[in-house]
Amino acid sequence: MLLLPILLAIRAAEGDADLVARLQRREPQALGDLYDRYGRLAYSLILRVVRDTGIAEDLVQETFLRVWNRAQAFDAQKGAIGPWLLAVARNRAIDYLRSAGGRERNAVEFEETDHPALYIDMEQGILASDKARRVKRAVEKLSAQQRQVIELAYFEGLSQTEMAERMGQPLGTVKTWVRTALKNLRDELGAAAVSA
Amino acid sequence: MTCAELQDHYELYALGLAEEPERGEIRAHLDRGCEVCMVEIKRAREMAALLGGSAAPAAPSPRLRRRILASVGAGEHSFGWAAFLAGATALAACAAFYFAGRERQYFDEARVLREQTRNQIIQIARLNEAFAILNSADTTVTSFGENQPKPKGRVFLNPSRGLLLIASNLPQAPSGKAYELWFLTKGGKAVRAGMFQSESDGTAIDIARGAMDMKNTAAVAVTMEVEAGVDAPTSTPMIVAPLAAASQ
Numbered sequence: 274m275l276l277l278p279i280l281l282a283i284r285a286a287e288g289d290a291d292l293v294a295r296l297q298r299r300e301p302q303a304l305g306d307l308y309d310r311y312g313r314l315a316y317s318l319i320l321r322v323v324r325d326t327g328i329a330e331d332l333v334q335e336t337f338l339r340v341w342n343r344a345q346a347f348d349a350q351k352g353a354i355g356p357w358l359l360a361v362a363r364n365r366a367i368d369y370l371r372s373a374g375g376r377e378r379n380a381v382e383f384e385e386t387d388h389p390a391l392y393i394d395m396e397q398g399i400l401a402s403d404k405a406r407r408v409k410r411a412v413e414k415l416s417a418q419q420r421q422v423i424e425l426a427y428f429e430g431l432s433q434t435e436m437a438e439r440m441g442q443p444l445g446t447v448k449t450w451v452r453t454a455l456k457n458l459r460d461e462l463g464a465a466a467v468s469a
Numbered sequence: 470m471t472c473a474e475l476q477d478h479y480e481l482y483a484l485g486l487a488e489e490p491e492r493g494e495i496r497a498h499l500d501r502g503c504e505v506c507m508v509e510i511k512r513a514r515e516m517a518a519l520l521g522g523s524a525a526p527a528a529p530s531p532r533l534r535r536r537i538l539a540s541v542g543a544g545e546h547s548f549g550w551a552a553f554l555a556g557a558t559a560l561a562a563c564a565a566f567y568f569a570g571r572e573r574q575y576f577d578e579a580r581v582l583r584e585q586t587r588n589q590i591i592q593i594a595r596l597n598e599a600f601a602i603l604n605s606a607d608t609t610v611t612s613f614g615e616n617q618p619k620p621k622g623r624v625f626l627n628p629s630r631g632l633l634l635i636a637s638n639l640p641q642a643p644s645g646k647a648y649e650l651w652f653l654t655k656g657g658k659a660v661r662a663g664m665f666q667s668e669s670d671g672t673a674i675d676i677a678r679g680a681m682d683m684k685n686t687a688a689v690a691v692t693m694e695v696e697a698g699v700d701a702p703t704s705t706p707m708i709v710a711p712l713a714a715a716s717q
Contacts, residue, residue, distance in 0.1 A: 301538060301541050301542060301543030302543060304537065304538060304541055304543065305534065305537075305538050305543065308534050308537055308538075309534075312529065312533070312534065313526065313527070313528055313529070316527055316528070316529040316533075317524045317525065317526050317527045318521045318524045320524070320527045321524035321525065326529075326530075329527075329529070330529050330530065330533045330536075333529060333533060333537075334533065334536055334537050334540065337537050338537070338540055338541070341541055356514065356515070356518045359518055359521050360514065360517070360518065362521075363521055367485075412520070423484075423520065426484045426485065426486050427484060427517065427520045427521065428524070430485055432485070432486060432488075433486055433488070451481070451486060452477065452481075455480040455481065455484075458480070458516055458520075459480060459512075459516065
C-alpha cells in the first residue's frame with residue numbers, strides 16, 4: 274500500500290514521450306492526459322504535506338500549470354515528465370508550508386526548475402516495481418528516528434537544524450540519523466540497480 | 470571540491486538538506502554539466518521520488534481537472550451548464566409552444582361561445598318581438614300555401630308593431646342568395662321589408678318591425694334574391710299572402 278500510487282503509474286509512464294511532445298505543441302488536452310496519469314499521485318503527495326484538501330487542490334493546480342509553462346525544457350524523445358512533476362508538486366507544497374509557517378525558503382527546492390533534464394529517463398527506474406519494493410523495504414528497516422527525519426525532510430522540507438529543534442535532539446545526532454538513513458536507502462537502490 | 474568529495478551529499482541535496490559549501494559546489498558542478506554529478510543527482514532524485522510515493526493514496530475532487538484545464542483555456546466536452554441550459558431552453562420553448570397553442574385554442578373556443586351567446590340573445594329578442602306581435606289583440610293572421618306542398622305558413626300583422634312571418638317547407642337558399650320580404654301595395658308596388666334565411670329544416674321566422682300602413686298594403690310576398698337585396702323583385706314570388714285586413 275505504501276508505494277501503490279507509484280505502482281499504479283507504471284503503465285501510465287510508457288506514453289510519456291508522446292505526452293511531452295504534445296505538451297510542447299501546447300495541446301491543452303495533453304495537460305488533461307498528464308493530469309489523468311499523475312493527478313492523484315501529485316495530490317496524494319501534496320495532501321500528505323499540507324494536510325488540507327482545499328489547499329492541496331490549489332497546489333496541484335499550480336503544479337500542473339508550472340509543468341505546462343515549462344514543458345519546453347524537456348526532451349520529447351526521452352520523456353520522463355512524471356518524476357519532475359512530482360518534484361514540482363513536493364516543492365509547491367513545502368513552499369506553502371514554509372510561507373504559512375514564516376520559515377525561509379530552502380534554496381534547493383527550486384533546483385528542479387534549473388535542471389529539469391536531470392529527470393530524463395528516470396521513470397525507467399523510479400517506476401520499476403522491484404526497485405520500489407526494495408526502497409519500501411529499506412524504509413521499513415530504518416529506525417523510528419531515521420524514518421522520522423526522512424519524512425520531516427521530504428514531506429515538510431525541514432533542514433537538519435530545524436529537525437533538531439523540532440525533535441529536541443542535538444544537531445549532530447540528527448545529522449547522523451539522516452546520513453545513516455540515506456546510506457541505507459542508497460544501498461538498497463544500488464542493489465536494485467545491479468539486479469535490474 | 471571534487472565529485473568524490475561530494476559523494477555523500479547528493480541525497481542530502483536532493484532532499485534539500487545539503488548545507489554550504491557542499492550545496493553550492495554541487496550546483497556549480499551541475500551548471501557546468503558535470504556528468505558524474507548529473508548521474509548522481511539523477512539517482513538521488515530517483516530515491517527522493519520513491520519516498521514521495523509513500524504518501525497515502527487520496528483522490529482530489531472531480532472538478533479539479535476541469536479547473537486545471539480551464540486555466541489553460543481548454544473546455545471539457547462533458548454534460549455541463551451549457552448542455553443543461555440548452556435543454557432548459559428547448560424545454561421552455563416546447564412549453565411556450567404548447568401553452569401558446571392552448572391559449573389559441575381557448576381564445577377560439579371563447580370566440581365561438583361569444584358568437585353563440587350573441588346569436589342566442591338575438592334569437593331571444595326576436596322571439597320576444599314575435600310573442601309581442603302574437604299576443605297583441607289587434608294582430609290579424611293570414612295563412613298562405615295551404616293545400617300546397619311548399620312553402621306554406623302564416624303572416625301575423627300588427628298595425629303598430631309590424632309583421633311576423635312564420636313559414637315552412639322553404640328550400641335552402643343557394644350560396645349568395647337569400648329570401649327577401651316585400652309589402653305589395655294596393656297600387657301594385659313592391660316595397661322592401663327585409664332579408665331572411667331559412668333554417669336547415671326549411672322553417673323561417675322573419676319580422677318586419679315598425680308601424681304598418683294597413684290601408685295601402687294588399688299582400689306580402691317573398692322572393693329569392695341576392696344576399697344584399699334588391700330594390701324590386703327579380704324573380705317569381707315563392708310566397709304571396711294577401712292580407713286579411715286589406716280585404717276588409
